[in-house]
Amino acid sequence: MLTNNKHLKYKDAGVDINKGNALVEDIKNIAKKTTRPEVLGGIGGFGALCKIPANYNNPILVSSTDGVGTKLKLAGACNNHHTIGIDLVAMCVNDLLSSGAEPLFFLDYFATGKLDISLAKQVIEGIAEGCKLAGCALIGGETAEMPGLYTNTDYDLAGFCVGVAEEDNLLKKSSVKAGDVLIGIESSGLHSNGYSLVRKIIQDYNLSLDYKLSGKKLSDWLLEPTKIYVKSVLGLLSKNKINAIAHITGGGLTENLPRVFNDNLQASIQTASWDIPEIFTFLQQQANIEMHEMYRVFNCGIGMVLVVSKENQQEVLSHLQQNHEQAKVIGSIENKTNDDAVVFC
Numbered sequence: 128m129l130t131n132n133k134h135l136k137y138k139d140a141g142v143d144i145n146k147g148n149a150l151v152e153d154i155k156n157i158a159k160k161t162t163r164p165e166v167l168g169g170i171g172g173f174g175a176l177c178k179i180p181a182n183y184n185n186p187i188l189v190s191s192t193d194g195v196g197t198k199l200k201l202a203g204a205c206n207n208h209h210t211i212g213i214d215l216v217a218m219c220v221n222d223l224l225s226s227g228a229e230p231l232f233f234l235d236y237f238a239t240g241k242l243d244i245s246l247a248k249q250v251i252e253g254i255a256e257g258c259k260l261a262g263c264a265l266i267g268g269e270t271a272e273m274p275g276l277y278t279n280t281d282y283d284l285a286g287f288c289v290g291v292a293e294e295d296n297l298l299k300k301s302s303v304k305a306g307d308v309l310i311g312i313e314s315s316g317l318h319s320n321g322y323s324l325v326r327k328i329i330q331d332y333n334l335s336l337d338y339k340l341s342g343k344k345l346s347d348w349l350l351e352p353t354k355i356y357v358k359s360v361l362g363l364l365s366k367n368k369i370n371a372i373a374h375i376t377g378g379g380l381t382e383n384l385p386r387v388f389n390d391n392l393q394a395s396i397q398t399a400s401w402d403i404p405e406i407f408t409f410l411q412q413q414a415n416i417e418m419h420e421m422y423r424v425f426n427c428g429i430g431m432v433l434v435v436s437k438e439n440q441q442e443v444l445s446h447l448q449q450n451h452e453q454a455k456v457i458g459s460i461e462n463k464t465n466d467d468a469v470v471f472c
Contacts, residue, residue, distance in 0.1 A: 372387065379421075
């Protein structure tokens with residue numbers, strides 16, 4: 128029943144359509160910088176269109192979706208949203224790479240309680256930067272303003288990526304055999320995993336985000352964006368030099384390596400083969416975390432593991448070095464001798 132003469136608008140409920148439209152116009156310009164020849168049309172339609180690249184004979188589409196977890200809370204606490212979009216893209220495209228696929232296009236979902244155009248632009252610009260690093264196109268997405276579900280300018284992110292692979296070149300568990308070598312590629316830091324534990328350590332041990340660790344603020348260590356491995360690894364895939372790839376995300380080395388080989392095998396990791404970066408050691412010492420828990424939660428300095436045949440070891444290492452990756456042999460695949468899929472030596 129009408130009780131007054133006020134004309135209620137969507138804005139009165141906390142949703143500003145004009146702001147949303149303004150952001151879309153900004154996104155169109157940002158996305159143009161990431162385009163690929165296969166992209167049809169631009170942002171603004173009901174669906175995003177993209178052709179499959181012409182150089183594939185039997186193309187298989189590979190998809191991935193992910194977020195950045197509670198790293199978002201640290202970005203908010205530090206009021207630094209410039210690189211969180213790179214994290215979002217990295218978590219998706221590195222997963223695609225692990226199947227042997229080339230990332231083709233990316234879509235994002237940005238949900239917030241109250242749309243802050245400046246903040247949202249920082250995030251979207253980071254997403255576009257991530258897409259450029261991965262060689263994929265930002266072709267669409269969704270911005271949702273949902274007061275009551277999110278508080279003020281708090282936001283959440285999700286990413287969706289589609290890649291393409293030659294059917295015969297898809298990486299399969301059956302390609303991995305005893306005697307294969309594990310080549311670990313250096314991470315850029317914590318990437319986007321384990322941040323609920325990180326935040327608990329910060330809270331429980333009264334750590335300041337301004338604390339200086341080797342001259343660098345703790346906040347900068349923790350907000351270092353996830354490394355994108357696409358361009359440095361794709362060339363190896365096209366030459367069929369890799370038997371499997373494990374993206375070391377949530378679950379660390381302990382749980383991600385077994386995803387790429389059969390149950391009759393196990394990974395033997397030589398823990399002395401690389402130096403664990405200082406940020407991991409710092410967090411471990413602050414909270415007295417046991418090493419088996421560290422390997423299960425964090426990447427501990429190894430962001431991606433390539434499983435290669437021994438005869439391809441040197442060529443793979445040389446290729447990675449030429450592409451400015453820090454990589455080394457960290458272990459091998461062996462016939463299983465106990466119940467552990469991964470053994471740390």
